Amino acid sequence: MSTPAYSVTEGSITSGQIIMPFYIVCDVSSSMASDMKALNKALADLVNAIRNDPVIDDMTMISVISFSNSAQVEVPLQAPSEVILPVLSAGGGTFFGSAWEAYHSAFQWDSAELKALGCKVFRPCVFFLTDGKALDGGRWQDTFQRLLSFDNESLSGNAAYPYVCAFGFRDASEQSLAEIAYPDFGTKKGKWFMSHSDEIGQLLAAMADVIGRTVISSGQTAALGRPSIVVEDPENNSGIIMGEAGAVDAFV
Amino acid sequence: MRSSEVGPSGQESIFLPRRGVFPLGATGRAPLELPDGLPPAVGGTVDHTLSESETPYSVIRAASIRGLLHRRANEERQDAYSVTWDAESETLLIVVCDGVGSLPDSRRAADFLCSILPSLYLESRSWRSAIEGANRALFDFAAGNSGVDRMASTVVAAALAPAPAGLGAEIAWTDDSTIWALREEGWSLLTQDVDGEEPIHTGSVRALPTERPRIRTQKLHAVDCPIFIMSDGVGTPLAMADEVGSQLTAWWSDVPDAFSFARQVGFARRTFVDDRTVVGVWPKVRSETTVGSARWQLSRLNPSSR
Numbered sequence: 001m002s003t004p005a006y007s008v009t010e011g012s013i014t015s016g017q018i019i020m021p022f023y024i025v026c027d028v029s030s031s032m033a034s035d036m037k038a039l040n041k042a043l044a045d046l047v048n049a050i051r052n053d054p055v056i057d058d059m060t061m062i063s064v065i066s067f068s069n070s071a072q073v074e075v076p077l078q079a080p081s082e083v084i085l086p087v088l089s090a091g092g093g094t095f096f097g098s099a100w101e102a103y104h105s106a107f108q109w110d111s112a113e114l115k116a117l118g119c120k121v122f123r124p125c126v127f128f129l130t131d132g133k134a135l136d137g138g139r140w141q142d143t144f145q146r147l148l149s150f151d152n153e154s155l156s157g158n159a160a161y162p163y164v165c166a167f168g169f170r171d172a173s174e175q176s177l178a179e180i181a182y183p184d185f186g187t188k189k190g191k192w193f194m195s196h197s198d199e200i201g202q203l204l205a206a207m208a209d210v211i212g213r214t215v216i217s218s219g220q221t222a223a224l225g226r227p228s229i230v231v232e233d234p235e236n237n238s239g240i241i242m243g244e245a246g247a248v249d250a251f252v
Numbered sequence: 253m254r255s256s257e258v259g260p261s262g263q264e265s266i267f268l269p270r271r272g273v274f275p276l277g278a279t280g281r282a283p284l285e286l287p288d289g290l291p292p293a294v295g296g297t298v299d300h301t302l303s304e305s306e307t308p309y310s311v312i313r314a315a316s317i318r319g320l321l322h323r324r325a326n327e328e329r330q331d332a333y334s335v336t337w338d339a340e341s342e343t344l345l346i347v348v349c350d351g352v353g354s355l356p357d358s359r360r361a362a363d364f365l366c367s368i369l370p371s372l373y374l375e376s377r378s379w380r381s382a383i384e385g386a387n388r389a390l391f392d393f394a395a396g397n398s399g400v401d402r403m404a405s406t407v408v409a410a411a412l413a414p415a416p417a418g419l420g421a422e423i424a425w426t427d428d429s430t431i432w433a434l435r436e437e438g439w440s441l442l443t444q445d446v447d448g449e450e451p452i453h454t455g456s457v458r459a460l461p462t463e464r465p466r467i468r469t470q471k472l473h474a475v476d477c478p479i480f481i482m483s484d485g486v487g488t489p490l491a492m493a494d495e496v497g498s499q500l501t502a503w504w505s506d507v508p509d510a511f512s513f514a515r516q517v518g519f520a521r522r523t524f525v526d527d528r529t530v531v532g533v534w535p536k537v538r539s540e541t542t543v544g545s546a547r548w549q550l551s552r553l554n555p556s557s558r
Contacts, residue, residue: 013278013522014277014278014280014493014495014521014522014523014524015277015492015493015494015495016488016489016491016492016493016496016524017492017521017522017523017524018523053324054280054281054282054284054285054286055281055282055286055320055321055324055525057280057281058280058281058282058522058523058525059523081281118492118493120492220321220325221354222523223320223321223523223525223526224321224353224354224526225428225484225485225488225526226353226354
């Protein structure tokens with residue numbers, strides 16, 4: 001995977017500003033082929049919802065990473081109002097390890113660049129979207145453990161670990177999503193969201209709505225100088241169930 | 253389109269006509285695009301307040317500005333300040349409080365603390381004792397109103413009075429509101445910074461009322477330069493950006509009029525959208541006259557860039 005082109009213009013950054021970075025990591029494996037129109041629309045609606053709020057647009061940055069056999073930074077981290085979304089296309093298998101490697105590389109680069117400009121970078125939040133099981137099951141967990149995990153007892157590992165919300169549908173399972181969501185320790189564990197609906201367009205729109213509202217609510221806390229990731233619940237009747245990292249049972 | 257005015261230094265400053273504040277660096281979209289928002293609900297507070305006063309040994313300017321974030325949410329300003337004068341002891345008392353934004357009635361906590369702390373200080377002549385007493389009183393106040401879990405506020409305070417060496421002060425603070433001195437060599441933080449070197453910014457604070465208030469105090473034996481008591485709405489950008497320090501130096505080396513001071517406190521800078529409160533104190537220099545009595549005069553500060 002190539003080093004992402006950093007696209008934040010230095011003139012739009014002010015020294016001392018808090019940045020809340022959000023990474024949308026999308027499965028674009030071949031099983032997603034019939035869903036790509038809905039996925040592209042959901043992403044566009046999500047970005048528009050965020051950029052329509054000037055306060056949140058100033059506080060947050062988003063990036064889009066796609067993955068199948070390998071991963072690619074489709075949109076480098078930047079303000080929502082600066083995002084030009086490419087049209088994502090599907091193909092290949094489902095390898096979570098490549099997604100995590102790509103995210104890790106991107107965030108290291110982004111964080112270093114933003115800090116060099118004098119910004120305070122808040123803990124990154126990853127929205128991980130998949131329709132199935134990983135073909136590199138077992139190995140992707142090793143990649144995550146090596147690059148991104150943090151041991152809360154020994155305080156070793158990656159202190160800048162991401163907060164991960166996992167979104168799944170079709171062949172994804174609660175168990176696999178509970179493994180993806182992170183952290184699995186502390187008072188604020190990662191969340192997972194699952195839909196068994198066949199209405200893919202609707203469920204992708206509903207998931208994008210959760211992501212958008214989470215970005216906006218989180219950005220509001222940053223604007224008060226006390227940033228926090230605030231994960232919003234799915235709308236009633238969306239057909240989406242949610243749970244916590246490490247726990248297969250959904251909230252009731 | 254921007255409007256302009258000639259500032260106290262004689263230089264023209266451009267300000268945003270929509271908001272009437274000065275841009276300081278990249279403004280972002282919020283100051284330019286946010287509408288004014290609804291007026292406050294019944295019992296709410298005004299958007300901005302400002303004060304101008306003078307004592308025998310100091311000149312004071314104060315401004316508290318409603319932040320863009322609260323304007324966006326149609327919420328009221330949650331910062332507050334008080335500037336009071338005790339003629340008997342010639343003590344100037346300044347309190348700045350920053351209500352915790354996540355709690356809906358924090359403005360009432362900030363107002364309560366600003367009103368009660370000066371008299372508590374004069375009773376004990378100790379900020380620690382005053383803040384501990386105010387903390388207990390705030391518990392009772394909150395319990396008798398909307399509830400302890402619905403309001404909280406930080407505190408930063410200063411008491412200035414003539415001393416043998418000139419103008420002395422006792423300062424106190426509980427959280428991330430700060431006091432800064434503007435010296436010839438630049439800005440100097442008089443209150444402890446809360447954040448250490450962390451890989452990721454967390455922004456935690458422990459406000460009043462709390463079972464164990466975190467009170468820090470310090471005595472200053474000779475205040476011979478302007479000092480500024482402020483909420484984190486200004487303290488944070490000042491700490492983080494040389495550009496902010498340089499501009500505030502240019503504005504506040506001399507005493508501005510109250511309206512210019514308010515415009516300056518409300519500066520537009522990307523992502524800094526919280527309430528802003530600053531109380532500035534410009535001390536006069538004491539000189540002995542030919543008949544031996546003291547006279548105080550403002551001295552002009554000639555600071556270097558930060």
